[in-house]
Amino acid sequence: MNVADSQRLGSALERLGYQHTPQTEDADIIVLNTCVVRQSAEDKAYGRLQSLRPLKEKNPRLIINLMGCMVGVRGAEKLRKKLPFVDVFSPPSDPGPLIAYLTQDETRHLEDQETGARFTMMDTESVLPEHERGKLVSAHIPIVYGCSHACTYCIIPYRRGVERSRPADEILGEARSLVAHGVKEITLLGQIVDRYGKDLSDGTNLASLLRSLNEIEALKRIRFLTSHPNYLSDDILECVAEFPKIMPHIEVPIQAGDDEVLVNMKRGYSNADYRQLINRIRQIIPNVSIATDIIVGFPGESEAQFMQTYQLLDEMKLDVAHLARYSPRQGTVSERRMQDDVPADVKMQRFRILEDLQEQIAAGINAHYLGTRVNVLFEEKVKNRWRGRTPTNKLVFVETDEDLRGREVLVSITWSGPWSMQAKLFS
Numbered sequence: 001m002n003v004a005d006s007q008r009l010g011s012a013l014e015r016l017g018y019q020h021t022p023q024t025e026d027a028d029i030i031v032l033n034t035c036v037v038r039q040s041a042e043d044k045a046y047g048r049l050q051s052l053r054p055l056k057e058k059n060p061r062l063i064i065n066l067m068g069c070m071v072g073v074r075g076a077e078k079l080r081k082k083l084p085f086v087d088v089f090s091p092p093s094d095p096g097p098l099i100a101y102l103t104q105d106e107t108r109h110l111e112d113q114e115t116g117a118r119f120t121m122m123d124t125e126s127v128l129p130e131h132e133r134g135k136l137v138s139a140h141i142p143i144v145y146g147c148s149h150a151c152t153y154c155i156i157p158y159r160r161g162v163e164r165s166r167p168a169d170e171i172l173g174e175a176r177s178l179v180a181h182g183v184k185e186i187t188l189l190g191q192i193v194d195r196y197g198k199d200l201s202d203g204t205n206l207a208s209l210l211r212s213l214n215e216i217e218a219l220k221r222i223r224f225l226t227s228h229p230n231y232l233s234d235d236i237l238e239c240v241a242e243f244p245k246i247m248p249h250i251e252v253p254i255q256a257g258d259d260e261v262l263v264n265m266k267r268g269y270s271n272a273d274y275r276q277l278i279n280r281i282r283q284i285i286p287n288v289s290i291a292t293d294i295i296v297g298f299p300g301e302s303e304a305q306f307m308q309t310y311q312l313l314d315e316m317k318l319d320v321a322h323l324a325r326y327s328p329r330q331g332t333v334s335e336r337r338m339q340d341d342v343p344a345d346v347k348m349q350r351f352r353i354l355e356d357l358q359e360q361i362a363a364g365i366n367a368h369y370l371g372t373r374v375n376v377l378f379e380e381k382v383k384n385r386w387r388g389r390t391p392t393n394k395l396v397f398v399e400t401d402e403d404l405r406g407r408e409v410l411v412s413i414t415w416s417g418p419w420s421m422q423a424k425l426f427s
């Protein structure tokens with residue numbers, strides 16, 4: 001989401017006459033777009049910000065813009081005092097403050113009086129900055145900003161504000177603009193992407209949006225993430241099954257396998273519900289690949305409760321598991337009301353156990369691809385190998401002198417590992 005936001009901001013700056021530079025030292029404006037979902041992310045952002053300080057001392061005309069979840073939607077007064085060398089503070093997804101600072105034009109961003117959420121008058125005609133046009137194969141479009149769920153561990157609702165869906169015509173406009181610049185694959189983004197449209201009054205929902213996007217001819221592939229288990233309707237799943245452009249790839253986090261932990265997390269489903277959902281997804285979408293997110297070491301998680309997660313992961317045989325160790329986030333319910341009582345070494349141990357398990361599962365699933373032919377959309381050349389993805393979102397590398405950028409090619413898988421595969425072209 002931050003990458004997508006940064007692209008839009010870059011493009012907006014270009015319309016004001018600025019140009020991209022890959023060299024931090026050459027920049028007149030530096031925008032640092034930040035994530036604080038875990039302490040490690042916040043530490044990284046903070047470190048990077050501090051590293052910009054000497055540049056500001058060397059060049060007092062340099063403008064530093066801190067953007068994203070480190071700032072949040074609730075104002076930056078405290079940060080302003082703590083970080084006097086930062087010139088502009090912007091909430092997530094909002095280029096408004098920087099544009100206003102540069103143009104002294106306050107009318108460029110609007111504030112929703114009721115929710116405090118900010119909307120920006122974005123030019124959906126040009127989403128990509130110039131240096132990415134004609135090069136970027138796979139792009140992201142945020143379709144739902146913010147989040148109104150209240151998972152007890154999660155800081156995102158506090159920093160990104162209430163859930164708000166973007167109007168479908170704005171999203172379709174961005175999609176057409178991206179495709180006009182050579183993009184072949186679009187991933188729709190939302191904290192709970194399958195809730196898209198629930199706050200709109202015109203009946204638009206994720207399924208109807210997918211159907212509209214499917215009509216854009218030069219667009220080859222569509223994905224969406226992240227789904228919450230409670231909102232993955234049959235309508236959405238049937239769309240994925242029905243339209244060849246919509247990739248058979250679902251990201252639907254479980255977070256924990258134990259029912260009591262799930263209640264404490266306030267996720268709103270049980271272990272049994274999740275298992276049923278996985279079966280339903282597999283029934284409706286043949287050869288689907290499924291990814292999940294898991295947090296280990298949530299407050300109070302016992303060894304036996306952790307084993308519930310282990311068992312679920314072992315039995316469900318999902319394609320990918322994004323693992324995280326619980327990190328208390330300031331202001332969240334779990335930080336205020338629960339003890340972070342699972343010791344760091346136990347969190348690490350549980351993390352490693354799941355990592356090893358998932359490595360075996362992924363290796364097993366990917367081994368089925370050996371010797372088969374799959375359609376791969378190639379994105380870029382890394383060293384001497386072209387990197388692309390299967391419809392199921394598996395990484396594939398091919399060594400060739402041919403220019404494969406943006407091409408969907410049938411390849412033959414010659415090697416498979418847990419995290420990637422190698423393939424050869426047919427001659």
Ligand code: SAH
Pocket residue numbers: 037038153154155156190191192226227253255293294295324325326327328329
């Ligand atoms: N809205 C999405 C993604 C949220 S952030 C969702 O709910 O699935 C991505 C992942 O970070 C989450 O799925 C969760 O697994 C992890 N995460 C969020 N807050 C965390 C915390 N306090 N500690 C550790 N991991 C966390």
